[in-house]
Amino acid sequence: VGTTFRVSEHWQTGVMTRWQPWLLEAEPQLFVEMSKELAGMKGIENGEMVIVESARGKLKAVAVVTLRFRPFKICGQIVHQVGLPWHYGWVHPKDGGDSANILTPSSGDPNTRIPETKAFMVNVKKA
Amino acid sequence: MSSGKAFLIDTTLCTACRGCQIACKQWNQLPATKTHNWGSMQNPKDLSYDTFKVVRFQEHNGPDNKPVWYFFPDQCRHCLEPSCKEAVDGVVSGGIMIDVATGAVLFTDKLKQTDPDDVLNACPFDIPKAQEKTGAMAKCTMCVERVHNGLLPACVKTCPSGAMNFGDRDKMVELAKGRLAEAKKRYPGATLTGLKDLRVFYLLADVPKMYYTYAEADRSPAPMNRKTALRKLGRSLRDLSNGRDILNRLAG
Numbered sequence A: 001v002g003t004t005f006r007v008s009e010h011w012q013t014g015v016m017t018r019w020q021p022w023l024l025e026a027e028p029q030l031f032v033e034m035s036k037e038l039a040g041m042k043g044i045e046n047g048e049m050v051i052v053e054s055a056r057g058k059l060k061a062v063a064v065v066t067l068r069f070r071p072f073k074i075c076g077q078i079v080h081q082v083g084l085p086w087h088y089g090w091v092h093p094k095d096g097g098d099s100a101n102i103l104t105p106s107s108g109d110p111n112t113r114i115p116e117t118k119a120f121m122v123n124v125k126k127a
Numbered sequence B: 001m002s003s004g005k006a007f008l009i010d011t012t013l014c015t016a017c018r019g020c021q022i023a024c025k026q027w028n029q030l031p032a033t034k035t036h037n038w039g040s041m042q043n044p045k046d047l048s049y050d051t052f053k054v055v056r057f058q059e060h061n062g063p064d065n066k067p068v069w070y071f072f073p074d075q076c077r078h079c080l081e082p083s084c085k086e087a088v089d090g091v092v093s094g095g096i097m098i099d100v101a102t103g104a105v106l107f108t109d110k111l112k113q114t115d116p117d118d119v120l121n122a123c124p125f126d127i128p129k130a131q132e133k134t135g136a137m138a139k140c141t142m143c144v145e146r147v148h149n150g151l152l153p154a155c156v157k158t159c160p161s162g163a164m165n166f167g168d169r170d171k172m173v174e175l176a177k178g179r180l181a182e183a184k185k186r187y188p189g190a191t192l193t194g195l196k197d198l199r200v201f202y203l204l205a206d207v208p209k210m211y212y213t214y215a216e217a218d219r220s221p222a223p224m225n226r227k228t229a230l231r232k233l234g235r236s237l238r239d240l241s242n243g244r245d246i247l248n249r250l251a252g
Helices: A021-026 A036-042 B019-028 B083-089 B109-113 B116-122 B144-148 B154-158 B169-186 B226-242 B246-251
Strands: A002-005 A031-034 A049-053 A058-065 A072-074 A077-079 A082-085 A123-126 B005-010 B054-061 B067-074 B096-098 B105-107 B164-168 B191-193 B200-204
Touching: A021 B019, A036 A058, A036 A123, B005 B169, B019 B054, B019 B154, B083 B096, B083 B116, B154 B164, B164 B169, B169 B191, B169 B200
Parallel strands: A002 A082, A031 A058, B005 B200
Antiparallel strands: A031 A082, A049 A058, A049 A123, A072 A077, B005 B164, B054 B067, B096 B105, B191 B200
């Protein structure tokens, strides 16, 4: 299950903040956070480039293997979660990575029209 | 004589927003360095000639199997008796100076006349960094020009959580002790560093090594190699010819 979030250094798509050198220095690239368990299963090392893929598209991101992500046990089944910020993509910086919106579905809440960017199916594999 | 100034960095309040890191770059007009994500939010990876302040991130498994994430805003500690100054004094008098009013440890242009390695190796906190091409060295200045004009250092001014504090050293010692008592209720293992000999106190929720290798200094004296031994000797001779200090030195 994939989810998206923000970091405090960038605002929204990062189209403004990615041009601020100091902010870009602090958060330079798209990354994907995952648990040690998932990384172990997939043979992924912390800091290496991986491919995150959904039915809609795929992108490359730096793997951040962290204790802060843990597998869930849901109805007796182990479910892994990964998370990406969505501030990157397009022109600048060249090695910044793509927008996480490539992965997210365009379905949304019928009342508020908020798109479903917080829970969607993805696969992660070594690049 | 005043006790000078000091920082209290309460890491139990730090949210790692890195406002201090960026405010430091802004005030000192330091350029951004080219970074890449290396599997950690900590970026740039280390201090450098262009980075006087960096927030270090460290993850551990907590006692109840919940993750803990420690943040350590790293900067020059402005030691009361700086070993960098000690290392340089024998070579270039005035290469490193202590500001009288604040106690800030400052690098001057004269420092160019020294071997950078002497300064870099002298620091027990691994703070000073040399520019690759020129060998020029730089580090935190305590924003001494701001402080002299009644302003807070840039990092303290920008801190939204109350983690960064700055003021007269004796007042900061008091504040630190109060904060420690408060923190102990939530983190029984909380510790304070630097009260005795530094101008930067860290309030940590855990033992210093859990934050960063050089969160606390290793107090054992650095092994003396031939070069530093000769320097020290040269310095003593110079003092002797000036006819001062030598008796104290022998007595000490």
